[in-house]
Amino acid sequence: MTTTVAPGTGIECDVAVVGGGLSGTLAAIMLGRAGYRVALVDRNAVFPPEFRVEKIGGDLVSRIERIGLLDAVSANAARFDEIVNARRGRVLDRTRTPHFGFLYENLVAAMRASLPETVTLIVGRVNDLKTSSDRQQVFVHEQGMVEARLVVLATGMGDLLRRTLGMERRVIHERQSLTFGFDIRPADGSFKCSALTYYGERVSDGIDYLSLFPTVTGMRANLFTFRDHRDPWVKAFRESPTETLAATLPGLRKVLGDFQVVGRVQNWIMDLAVAENCRQDGVVLIGDAYQTSCPAAGTGFSRLLTDVERLCHVHVPQWLATPGMTADKIGCYYDDPAKQAADASALAQAKYRRSLTVDTGLAWRVRRLLLVWRRRLVDRLGRLSPGTVARLRTLSGRPA
Ligand SMILES: Cc1cc2nc3c(=O)[nH]c(=O)nc-3n(C[C@H](O)[C@H](O)[C@H](O)COP(=O)(O)OP(=O)(O)OC[C@H]3O[C@@H](n4cnc5c(N)ncnc54)[C@H](O)[C@@H]3O)c2cc1C
Structure with missing residues (x-):
């Protein structure tokens, strides 16, 4: 259901999600499916044509399938099962796993179309937040107010609301x-x-x-x-x-x-940046609002999915089962080992891709060469007949 909040009035819910991009919409879907009353607030009724992730594949496809959203993703996407990998005019090898290509605005639209009945989509810009250890207030510009036990901030790279809450953005x-x-x-x-x-x-x-x-x-x-x-x-x-x-x-x-x-x-x-001073009463950050990712590393989607899954499947049910919404409770999410591992891995992969591309040190030059040779070798071995592979194994002393 899409609505606005009339000025001077309010809506009550369990969780208010601010920001209806990929991470906020996924969080609203998961919380709504679990039966919580959710208000999802976004400044746009339809996500505009902005440049973000446009392709998924590999493990991420299986993860999306496991949460029951692959049909929605694939409805407005093109599936392809093979990618040719090449360099300097020569094919290195081929990647053969299901992939999907899409435009981000279509992906967000498909996710929003999957919102359950328990979620109310409010179109408006949030211009202020009042948070506490018990009830939270979300103020929508020229509209009314949303009251909730928890605010999930999923506003992407925008800084305004984080700054309102005194949160810093540490540029890495x-x-x-x-x-x-x-x-x-x-x-x-x-x-x-x-x-x-x-x-x-x-x-x-x-x-x-x-x-x-x-x-x-x-x-x-x-x-x-x-x-x-x-x-x-x-x-x-x-x-x-x-x-x-x-x-x-x-x-x-x-x-x-x-x-x-x-x-x-x-x-x-x-x-590349990460939010600081975010262990606060009543509010939690997900997706790019918490940490941005290097597009070349292709970790943004999987990182935000980890945020959403850990938050919605593990932490929110525990938080809402007991009174209060203190910073101590919220801290468990930032300390979650799965979240911390995904965040650290995304930063490490960002650093790796950059060094692999531009670092001129000897170690990186050697690594680049080895990577290309290994891919070509593995590809050629993969194309050998089973009989040749068996003979090579015998020659190398490995059982056929
Ligand atoms: C150019 C580019 C290429 C990328 N390529 C890849 C890739 O190949 N693979 C990959 O995995 N990741 C990639 N990423 C990263 C990935 O796209 C992001 O991590 C992901 O889109 C973040 O989603 P989000 O929901 O956190 O933020 P967003 O999608 O930006 O959503 C934020 C939402 O908050 C709303 N909002 C903000 N402020 C307010 C407010 N005050 N009131 C109401 N609503 C508000 C906005 O309207 C918006 O809908 C790329 C990113 C970029 C920029």
Whole structure:
């Protein structure tokens, strides 16, 4: 149910979720399914076309299936089961697992369409929060108030409400990465593969990889770089994306076919940051509101899913079963080992992807070479006939 709160009036519920992007909507679904009365407040009735995660695969697909939301995700997404991985005009190997490509606004819309009856979606901008160890008040601009036992803050990278609560944002790495999103079409006929991950060709280019994948509207591209946003290359790429991409990745046409970048090139400069002073009465942070992720590492979705699962399946039921909502209770969520491991792993992977792309130290140069060789070798071994594999095993002294 979508509604507004009339000025001077209020709505009462168990949990008020502020922010109806991916993390807030998932939290509202899980809490609503558990039978809690939830108010989900977002400033937009429909999530706008903003650039965020656009592809999922691997373990994340199984996790989404386990929470019963894969049908919703796949309804407005394109499924693909093979990704060609290539570099310098040569195929390295192929990834064969189910993947889905989508536009973020469609993903959020599909999630919102899955909200159970117990969730009320309120469209409006929250401009103030009053929190305490018992009841919380959420004030919606030019509307009324939502009263709840707990506020879940899922406002993404926006700082305003966190600052209202005296929470800091500790920047771990300013301008850690620069990511581009755009549509790409074959210049003649069709592409040579339905999905492609193409790695940067030279360290000096600062390109980690270009990910090409289908969505329901055609082929989409995410270009993950660790370049400075003021670099002249960035300007050149925005002005002439097709030519700049072809010049920077000269082997791309060989594995993909001739291409043309079409429409608007979106870009995003990511600061890696984590919220501090968030162990407070009555309010808890999830998703990007708690910690941002490096797009190239592809950990944002899985990290926020861990936040939501641990919060909604483990902690909220315990908190609501006893009176009060003190900072001590809330602290159990931030101390949760599964959450801490997901947060730490996301930061470690962000650091790793950046070093693997731009670090010129000997250790990283060797690591890059070994990675490419290992992938080629594993791919070739995988293509050998069972008889050859058995003979190789015998030669190496391993049982066939
Ligand atoms: C360019 C880019 C590429 C990415 N690529 C990947 C990837 O490939 N893989 C991956 O796993 N992750 C990726 N990520 C990360 C992932 O997209 C995010 O972690 C995820 O979208 C965060 O969701 P969220 O719900 O926390 O925030 P958001 O989706 O930003 O939602 C925040 C919501 O809060 C609402 N809001 C804010 N303030 C208020 C207010 N005062 N009142 C009411 N509503 C409010 C907003 O309207 C919005 O709906 C990428 C991120 C970016 C930026």
